Amino acid sequence: MTVWDRPEPPNRPVPLDRERIVAAAVALADEGGLEAVSVRKVAARLNAGPMRLYGYISTKQELFDLMVDEVQGEILPREQPGDWREALLVLAHRTRQAALRHEWLADLLGSRPALGPNGLALTEATLAALDGLADIDTVMRAVETVSAYSAGAIRREIANLRAERATGLSKREWQRASGPHVTRMLATGRFPALAKAVHDATDVDAETSFATGLDWILDTVATKLTQPPA
Template sequence: MTVWDRPEPSARPVPLDRERIVAAAVALADEGGLEAVSLRKVAARLNAGPMRLYGYIATKEDLFDLMVDEVQAEILPEELPGDWREAQRVLALRTRRTVLRHEWLADLLGGRPTLGPNGLAVTEAKLAALDGLADIDTVVRAVDTVSAYVIGALRREIASLRAERATGMSKDDWRRASGPHVTKMLATGRFPALSRFVHDATDVDAETSFVTGLDWILDAVAARLT
């Protein structure tokens, strides 16, 4: 039985419900990451005893599922474009914005799908945008391919942001600090392709990189659909 199928107990003596519990957990995660979330800490934030929460949430994994489903509501727009490509693009870009607001989400995406109403609605939107354009197996592979790119790109972007905060060094600071070592290694002549990348490639920001990669993935999906 999933957490969504289990009935909630009556709210006593402190008024509680899953909505308040999940909102508190999301706030804790936004402030300090998933390591800042525990049933004890959520209970303290709600001025309730930790044992009270077990009537609503059986495990931390249940809580994480509810948190993911809660913020997935931010991914869905009021209306999606009718064009399949634009619909997938909108969903991917909104997923990125949601992850940047809730960085911990990057750690939980890509595992088992959440079965809450918002998670199911996001999956429905992705599939529905392609429904009828190809057989269902092709549609599923297309959605999986786009999702794999989005999740991988966002995890890399969040990892980079965390590294900057952990070291106190921006990307430019890190490049200056590592420059002498990189220059020495490239001078050996063992890395000609990497040398061309370092000296000739155009540096782009994270959003441009994400959008460019997304468009390439959608080009590949379009080729399969036709």
């Protein structure tokens, strides 16, 4: 029986339900990451005894599942775009925006399939956008490909944000601090391709990088969706 199927126990003097528990857990994670979330800390936030929470959740993983489902409700668009490409673009960008609001989400992206109501609705919206465009196996590989790109790009962006906070250096400041070392290494002539990238490549922000990569991925998906069956 999943956490969503299990009935909630009756209320006691301190009002408690899964909605309040999840809201408290999300707030803790937003403040300090997943390591700041525990049954004891959530209970303290709610002025309840830790044992009371076990009437609603059995494990910390169940709590994480509920937290992810809560945020997936933020990702779901109000209206389903008519075009498959626009639908996948919207879902990917909304996932990135949710992860920037809740950085801990990046640590849980790409794990086991989400079985909560919002997670199932998100999966339904994704598959519905591609329904009828190709056989189901092609559709599944397309969804997996877009999901893998989005999760990887989001994790990289969040990791960079965390590094900035840990070092106290912005991207530009870190580049300037690392510049002398990189210049010395490139001067050895051992890294010609890297030297070309450092000197000639356009430096773009994270949002532009994400959008460009996503467009390229969707271009590839489009060729697979239009291929005749083998």
